[in-house]
Amino acid sequence: MASLKDLRNRIASVKATQKITKAMQMVAAAKLRRAQEAAEAARPYSERMGAVLANITQAVGGGGDAPALMTGTGNDDVHLLVVCTAERGLCGGFNSQIARLARDHARKLLAEGKTVKIICVGKKGFDILRRDFASQIIDRVDLREVRQLAFTHADGIARKVISLFNEGGFDVCTLFYSQFKSVISQIPTAQQIIPAAAQADTADAGTGGAVYEYEPEPGEILSDLIPRNISVQIFRALLENAAGEMGAKMSAMDNATRNAGDMINRLTITYNRQRQAQITKELIEIISGAEAL
Amino acid sequence: MAQSFQFELVSPERLLVSDQVESVIIPGAEGEMTVMASHAPVMTTIKPGVVTVKSASGTEERYVVFGGFADVLPSGCTLLAESAVAVKDIDRADIARRIQEAKEDVADAKTDEHRTKAEAFLHQLTTLEGALLPA
Numbered sequence: 001m002a003s004l005k006d007l008r009n010r011i012a013s014v015k016a017t018q019k020i021t022k023a024m025q026m027v028a029a030a031k032l033r034r035a036q037e038a039a040e041a042a043r044p045y046s047e048r049m050g051a052v053l054a055n056i057t058q059a060v061g062g063g064g065d066a067p068a069l070m071t072g073t074g075n076d077d078v079h080l081l082v083v084c085t086a087e088r089g090l091c092g093g094f095n096s097q098i099a100r101l102a103r104d105h106a107r108k109l110l111a112e113g114k115t116v117k118i119i120c121v122g123k124k125g126f127d128i129l130r131r132d133f134a135s136q137i138i139d140r141v142d143l144r145e146v147r148q149l150a151f152t153h154a155d156g157i158a159r160k161v162i163s164l165f166n167e168g169g170f171d172v173c174t175l176f177y178s179q180f181k182s183v184i185s186q187i188p189t190a191q192q193i194i195p196a197a198a199q200a201d202t203a204d205a206g207t208g209g210a211v212y213e214y215e216p217e218p219g220e221i222l223s224d225l226i227p228r229n230i231s232v233q234i235f236r237a238l239l240e241n242a243a244g245e246m247g248a249k250m251s252a253m254d255n256a257t258r259n260a261g262d263m264i265n266r267l268t269i270t271y272n273r274q275r276q277a278q279i280t281k282e283l284i285e286i287i288s289g290a291e292a293l
Numbered sequence: 294m295a296q297s298f299q300f301e302l303v304s305p306e307r308l309l310v311s312d313q314v315e316s317v318i319i320p321g322a323e324g325e326m327t328v329m330a331s332h333a334p335v336m337t338t339i340k341p342g343v344v345t346v347k348s349a350s351g352t353e354e355r356y357v358v359f360g361g362f363a364d365v366l367p368s369g370c371t372l373l374a375e376s377a378v379a380v381k382d383i384d385r386a387d388i389a390r391r392i393q394e395a396k397e398d399v400a401d402a403k404t405d406e407h408r409t410k411a412e413a414f415l416h417q418l419t420t421l422e423g424a425l426l427p428a
Contacts, residue, residue: 048303052364056336061404151305151376155382215323215337224338225362228375235305 004278007271009260011264018260022193026088026254032183032246038149041241046232053196055230061219067223069162069230072195073171078115080170081106082161082193084177084237085125086245092255094186094248095124102176102189106133117170121157121255123237145215150244159235162227165194177237178244184251186244193233223246296330297349299369304377309356310346317370318345318361328363328370335349335365341417343424344372350361355380359391360414383425392418395402 002010057070083102087097102125106116118133120126120140129137141157161173173194178186214221234263295315296350302310317328320342326335344356361374395415402408 027346036307042305044301044308045303045305045373048301048364052371052373053364055364102419154305165312211334213333213335215321215335221336221362232305 001287003216004274006270007267009270011267012261014263014267018257018264021253021256021260024049025250025257028091028246028250029043029255032243032250035239035243035246036180039236039243040268042236042239046236048228049225049232053225055212056214056218056222056225059214060222067219069194069226070196070222073168075112075171078117078172079109080161080164080173081130082157082173082175082234082279083116083118083120083122083125084175084234084241085120085122085128086241087123088245089124089141091159091245092251092252094245095122096128097165097186097188098176098178099125099128101200103129103132105174105176106136119157119160122241127156143238149235151231151235154238157229158234159226161194163201164229165175175233175237178243180240180243183247186248189231191237193230216259260286300346300372301357301369302344302346302372302374302377304374309374309379311351311352311378312346314345315347315349315351318343318349319345319370319372321363322357328365331367332365332370334367335363337363339363339374340351341414341421343421344374344377348387351370357383357421380425382402388418389420395422 015090067070081102083098085098089095102118107117109116116133116136118129118137120129120265122139122141122143125141126137139160141160143153145151164170167175175191175193177189181187297313297315300310300312300314300317300401301308319326319328319337320339322340322384324339325342326337339361340360341355341359344358346354346356348354354375356374356379358372358374358377359397361372364371364373378387393413395411395418398411399408399415
């Protein structure tokens with residue numbers, strides 16, 4: 001049985017931990033709001049981009065001059081997985097969920113005899129995947145120093161991916177990230193970005209049936225547009241991830257704070273019982289001593 | 294007074310302008326053009342340059358854009374800029390950095406086609422710098 005002093009120390013230490021988790025929860029809540037705003041601010045761009053892309057795809061009509069980034073190489077042998085995770089832990093199952101999805105996907109591809117290459121964005125995903133796929137990881141992107149995600153970060157990753165594609169480094173590229181649904185629910189998602197998955201056609205909206213003029217040629221615009229679209233997709237994934245990470249961290253820290261509270265209650269009860277027992281014992285000793293006289 | 298139409302300037306980070314405007318001057322890849330209400334549908338890439346927005350209330354605002362797309366419809370115009378800043382907020386160092394990057398691109402270019410593209414981009418950037426920041 002722990003002594004009274006031990007219990008007192010224990011209670012003090014749990015209280016200190018609770019203070020930390022509480023502070024982390026509040027920091028996460030503030031960051032979450034900012035991340036959510038950023039994600040929302042970026043939405044118009046990706047929506048319009050989707051509309052423009054659908055429109056122009058229709059104009060080109062999947063003809064011969066569609067760039068390879070869109071049609072693919074025709075093969076399905078080498079897969080590139082871009083796994084986006086957070087830079088920091090302490091956010092519940094957030095990172096491991098994404099990593100698990102990527103790992104299952106990679107295992108399935110390997111079992112089918114395909115080659116898998118992995119690019120890790122974020123430290124945590126790298127730490128998890130390194131155990132199983134050390135030889136497959138070809139690159140990692142560190143965003144640790146980044147305070148506010150900017151488009152240039154996503155653009156840098158997209159450029160790496162595209163230049164690798166142009167060198168014939170892979171055939172299919174899939175992006176793994178966590179979709180931000182709400183503060184308590186983030187859904188790990190796999191999204192194929194190369195070749196571009198077929199877009200729902202929403203092109204007729206607003207043109208009023210008029211014929212578009214393209215300047216320069218549609219094919220040329222398309223070859224400019226598609227790499228940019230990849231950057232946008234990655235950017236969106238990173239923003240959703242950032243919001244999701246903060247959401248997950250907030251609920252994880254909320255749980256931790258609550259658990260610490262429960263623990264303090266339990267320890268306090270034990271502490272009081274023991275103190276009472278000790279007082280009773282001392283009283284009995286005094287009384288029986290007095291009776292003996 | 295001229296008719297107004299809906300104009301939106303969006304960059305990946307945020308929506309910069311969403312307003313009723315009278316005319317917009319866009320630095321198209323194949324020449325500048327002024328878009329007014331009921332313009333024929335056009336889609337064009339844009340080069341680094343200045344977008345001048347004349348709003349329905351008569352005020353004029355200028356933005357620097359670094360490449361992107363413009364989607365013009367009779368009912369409105371959407372400009373997807375890779376990056377956009379209001380002219381008054383432009384940062385000299387930022388342009389210098391972009392020019393430096395463009396120069397590196399030219400040096401790194403492997404194919405002729407790529408080099409021509411990179412050189413054209415560098416040229417556009419230097420022109421823009423000259424226009425914005427009189428020495």
